[in-house]
Structure formats: structure tokens, C-alpha cells
Amino acid sequence: MTPSRIARPLGAPLALAAALLAAPTLAAPLRAQDSTAGVSVRLMYESGTRPGVVVLPVKGTAGDSIRAILERDWDFGDRVTVVTGSAGDALATGTSINWDLAKRLGAAAVVQPTVNAQGALHLAVHDVARRQLLAVRDFALAGQPLSGEWRQSVHLAADEVERWLTGVRGIASSRIAFIRDRRVWIVDSDGENARAISDRGALSPAWHPSGRSVVHSVLTDRGYQQIVVRDIGGGQRVVAQGGVTNITPTVSPDGETVVYANGQERGVDLFAVPFTGGSPRRITIGRGTDNMSPSFSPDGRRLVFTSGRSGHPEVYITDADGTNAELLTQFAYGEQSYRSDPDWSPDGRLVAFQSLIGGVFQVMTIGLRDKGVKQLTAEGRNEAPSWAPDSRHVVVTSTRTGQQQLFVLDVETRRARQLTRGGGGARMGAWSPWLASAASARP
Template identity: 30%
Template sequence: MKYFRLFIVFVAALLTMTGTSFGGYDYIDINSPSIRKMPIAVPLFKSGTGTLKNGDMQLPKKASDMLSGMLDFTGYFKILDRESFLENLLKPETTLQTVDFRNWTTVGAELLVTGTIQANGNDLEIEMRLFDTVKANQLVGKKYKGGVNDLRHILRLFASEIVFCLTGNRGVFDTRIAFVSTGSGKKEIYICDFDGTNVRQFTKNNSITLFPAWSSDGQWIAYTSYLKGNPDLYIKNVSNNSISVVSKKGINITPSWMPGKFELAATLSFSGDQDIYLMTGTGKIIKKLTNSTGSDVSPTFSPDGKKMAFVSSRSGTPQIYIQDISTGNEQRLTFNGRYNTQPCWSPKGNKIVYSGLDGGKHNIFIIALDGKDPVQLTHNEGDNESPFWSPDGSLIVFSSTREGPSRIYVMTSYGTDQKRLFSISGEQSNPKWSPGLFNK
């Protein structure tokens, strides 16, 4: 499942550039809650000389449509309707050097993407460029070689270059999402690409399987399964399927990986109480992290690994607490509402997203580390639970019953652009976003 098995050759690190310097990051302010979507035109890509072995004449259209969808997913762009375009870049006499930028600014495009696909049997060479139409400058130019089956991966690489140029952030194009689904008739863990495509089943236990958690290098998923009758903890390699099992007496649930280490925390109850323990990536206990009356579950670590947020019932109802790992000092974070669970620490380290019971329904909130003024992101649309940040902090994935059965949705970190990722059989819940994976 490693992406480096794709035989993609990066040909040109950077084609000609003028004007605005690459990496200026002055186009899109990703820290603004009222981000303005940049109008971008993605015309149909041109076909170069040569033919595909399978005769797929729709490949240029497929490529441009796919790239448009990836850019639209970010929430940063307004994709312009091709019917409004004044210039036909598919004409044989049109070259990248003869683009009339006035034709694009007239229809409202501030950015323009052009692409040419050169085919040779099952091999492709794709050249793509990003232009600032207002300044008539090229911002990014890339050329890639690969096979026909590598098309989607190539386009994700270029989409990442576009977002990096405009924001200084690589985006989520090289990530995946693990989640629980009942599509097989049992609760199993599935994986999909960042935008809900390429859904595939990861576990086939024919049992109840819950709480997926990605390691910080993206090579392992920890989860709980009732495969042998007890809620045991499994730590499974994504590539070779090797597995370690933690099967202590009682429950072994809610795993969460320590950032940058082959260590994870989970709730175990072999001592009687449900407490959180730190373990090696093979399941050996390092130390006990919590020790209080009541149930302590759902650990999540700060990006530097120095603090841990978790859920505890020690005050009578589930609330979120923060522990300093080195000192063991703990303080309560949430006070609004009587039922606050499923915390996830933001990649920037300054906020925690969680699910809280509000008016009889579960909704998603964000709270700063001072515990003041939590912000509600979902409203009046079923139960919304299990929020989890994208690794760049720009998006939040969550489950919702707004359409009836539980499905997986994504929204911006400010709660805007809420949309369902996919529609498959069964119900889906407990999504977890992976770290970046292409170069892992």
C-alpha cells in the first residue's frame, strides 16, 4: 500500500517562472475564518502527440476533471464553469506562450491551470502549469512521467504544489482516512483516500472492530477487536499486515499514538479501573498515565507529545481533561455541558475539537486550551461525533446522522463547507485522518 511503489518519475522540479516568487504564500490566508475562495479556471487538458495503448481518448478530460475535484475539495477555490471560458486552449495553434490572460480575467478567473498529456502506449508524460492571470505570471510549472494507472497520484502531486504555492501548506492530497463501517454486515475498519475515493476494507475479522488510530509515520493502525471474544487491542502494519496483540483482562480500547514515536496510549482495565497506559508499538506497557476513580478513555496527544487530553468521568459525567505527561498534573478543560467526549488535539497545538451533548443531540465543538468560550461547529443536523483533524489542520472529518444512517463528512476547521465524503452500504463512523503518506 506504499505509494512509492508507483513508478512515477518527477522530471522537472520547476519550469520557467517569472514575477511572483514561488512560495510567497500571499494568495490565501488559511488562518482566516472568512476565507475568500479564489476563482480558478481548469480548462480541458490538451493531448500531445502519441496514442494510448488502450485508446482512452477521454484521458485529458478525466485528468482535468480529477484535478478540479481535488482543488474544490480543499475549500480554497471556486472552480469556474468551462462553459464561460472565452479562450479555447485546445486549438492546435494555441501554446502556453500565447495564452491571452485578459480572456481569463474577463470571466473572473484569478488563477489558471493548463495541462498537456503526452501518451506513449501505457506511459504518460504530463506537463502542468499554474498562472496568476491578474499579474500574467506563471507561479508553478511541473512535468511528470508515469504509467496510466499513476494518473491520480500525479495529479495529487501537482494539486499539492498548487496549494503549497498559494498557502505555504502542502494540503491533504497525500493522506487517507480510516473509519468503521458495517458494510460487510459486521463492524470492520475501512480506508479511503483523502476525498472519499478508493474505499477498501482493511480488516476482515467478521467481528466487532472499533477505534482505528494511525501511527505518526502512517505505517501502523491500532484498533480494538472482539475477534476472540474480548475487546483486545491490535496493532497492525498497513503494508505487510504483521500484527501485535494486547489482550489484557478486561477492556483494551481507544488507542492513540504518541507523535514521532513508536508508542501509543490506550485504556486498559486489567487492574480494575479503566485507566490510560502508555505502551510500546508492540504492546508492552511503559507506564500508567492516569490513576483516578471513574473511567479514563480516549487519549489524544499534543503535537509535541508533552501533554495528553482525555475523557474522564471522575467529576460524575464525561468531561475532557489535560495532563502534563512529565509531571502528571491534570486539569479539567470542559465545563459547558454535561457530556463532552472524543477529543482530538489540533496539529497546531492550540485547540481541541470534541463532541458534546447539546439539546439532546451530539454536536462538534472547538475549544482553546484555556477552556474558555467553546465554539459550536455543527447545528441542528442529527448527531455529529468523532471529529478528527486533517494533518495540516485545515479540515475536520466527522460522522453524522443528518441524512439518517451514520455517514462520514468533512468540513473546514471553521465549520464551513460541510459535505459527505462518499455513500457506501452500511453505516460509517469513527473516522481517523492519517498523516501524509506519499513519502513514508
């Protein structure tokens, strides 16, 4: 496991040290409120490489925290290399950027954060190759410094700047819902600010596309399960019940429908119910088999789900109304086949799922076009993948530390980082969509 890819220069020759000391200071923060409105900005760097980024020191009581959060957010995004250390600090000692020094440090961009007189986070991004300002914008900081709301504001700013740097919005402001101690918890994507949002008896959380509520199963005192919608602010309402089993809900991309697994007499089948409540509609006809763990395609027209109709669990794909169901994960007769818990990537290209390999679950992906299968994990037991909104990262439940905890995987490099620690373990992670603002993500 590689916890960090922040590049930290260990030293510099005397010539470089002299250049650092001679570097002129940066100009005062630029005054433009938003140079990115209606304009496509993109950093210039060599295709196929990971651009280096230097974040300059930030003055003020919370300046070190702002800098640390920005650096960590961009490091965890796996699309840039953050350059830190004394060499990067020295870029801020003069009246302008020392472009030659920045280039020698491997930086494609220099980010200049300041907190302006209005209390907003002012971010200016400089393109080293062009030797000019790339973009500048002010981001409102909500709440008190270092509070969860304030941190979320910095994450939202980091995500937007990552879009300037790479063309892809970052995932720092997204969150993960999970189960700990039989309750639903949510945690920031960097592992900070974990808190419980439900009572005991909860299972299988899933996000509404707005990011303002979570749908999950809950075991009642009478021994049967309900599907409930829980607002992040605290309110809840029942949207589905009846029968003994009501589990593994998911919400359609338009936010209007909840699909879940319901078991009444023989077997378990998928049902759909309006998000606002109403009469359930049956989707699958499993004839006594178990059909569960649905996940929508990005356009809402299809579903992947787990079914035992072939004699053991496999991943199937179907139209959203239950027609045209077909096997997605191929298997060989006589092998130990068990494939389940699929999740459709937001870009529509891949489905992640868990597969039994040598008696231990591992996380895999399958391509929707070529049906190519790739194994993402091998250390410990790894289950229940859930895609980040960038379609590059997944959160999984893993025992690689000896206890079930959540880990984030980069599907391109296989880099893993631990998200949760202690607290009796964590499982059933569900990654939120991109969040529009700090207010919409407020706990």
C-alpha cells in the same frame, strides 16, 4: 449542506464570446522538470479572498479524469474557487493565455496540465495578476490510469500545487480510516477507493504518523480486546492486551508510543506501550473512573482525553506522563454535561470534541489559549471528530442523512460534504497525516 463551490459560469455576453473565440492558443508544455525546487512560490491575489483557478483541458485517454480530479481536489480544499465551464475551456484555444479574459473570469491562476512523453503529469501554473508563469513541475504517475495508485499520484500533485496557490499544502492525498461492518476500512479524502483492511471485531482506528499503518482495537473470540498494529499492506501484530477492555488507541507524533485505554478491575485508565511492543506503563490513576480517548499534542508533550472523574464525562488535559491533569471543558453544575472523544488539531490551536446538547451529540471546538468554544454541527447527531492534517477540516460521524455516515466539515465556513455512502453506514473516522508519496500510501 453545500456539496460544491466550483464556480460555473452560466453564460456570457456576445462580446465575451467573441473574445473567447479570438483567444490565442497556449504554447507547448514547458520543459522545466521542477521550477519549485528550493524556491518559495506564492500566487498573487487579494488578501482575505479565495483565488479563482481555471484548469485547462487535458489531452489523452485519461485527460478528462485528470482535470476532474484536480478541480475536485482544489474545490474540496476550500481555499480556492475553481472556475469551470465553456468560458474556462476557451482559454486553451490560442497560442498564449488571454490574460484580460482570465481576469474577467475571476481567475487568479490558470493551471495547464499535460501528460508528457515519459508518462508524467506536467503541471504549469500561470499567475494572472503578474501575467507570467508561477511554477512548473513534473509529477510521476504510478500504476495504470484510473487505478487507486494512479489517482493517488494525481492527488499528491494537486496537494503540491495547492501549496503554490495558497501557501498551504492540500489534503487530497490524505486518507480516512473508519469502521464499517465491524471492520477497519480506508477511503480516499474525496470518498473514492474505499476498501476493507481488517477482519471483523475492529474498533477505534488511529493512524501511525508515517501513514503506513493503522492501530486499532479488536475483539477476540475469547471476549476480550487487544490493541493491534495493522500495516496498510496487510500484516498485523498485537502490541497490547490483558484485562477485558483495550480500546481507543492513539500514536505519539514521533511514532514510538501507543497510548490506549485499558480496563482491568474497576474503571478504565490510560496506558502507554512502545509501538514495537513491550511492557505497558500506566499514565492515569482514575480510581474507578473511566479515562479513555487520548489524543497527543503536536509536540507529543501533552494529551487530551475523556474522564469521568468529575462525575460525568469531560475533556481533560495532562502531561504525557499523566502529571498535571486539569479540566479543559468547563461545565455548570446541574446541567446535562457529557463531553468526550477529543482530538488535538495538528497546528496545536484547537481541540475538537463531542458534546451532548439537548440530548443529542454535536461537534465542538475549544481554543487552547482563550478556551473559547464553538459549535460546528446542529443537523442530526454528530460524533467522533478527527482533524485533517491541514487543521482546517474535520471528519465526523453524522446521522444527518438518516444513517451513520462520515461527513467532512470546514471549520471556518461550516461547509459540509458527505464522504461515505451506503454499505451499512460508517463511523469512527480517523484522518491520516499528510502522505509523502504514492508508494507510502499504497494499499
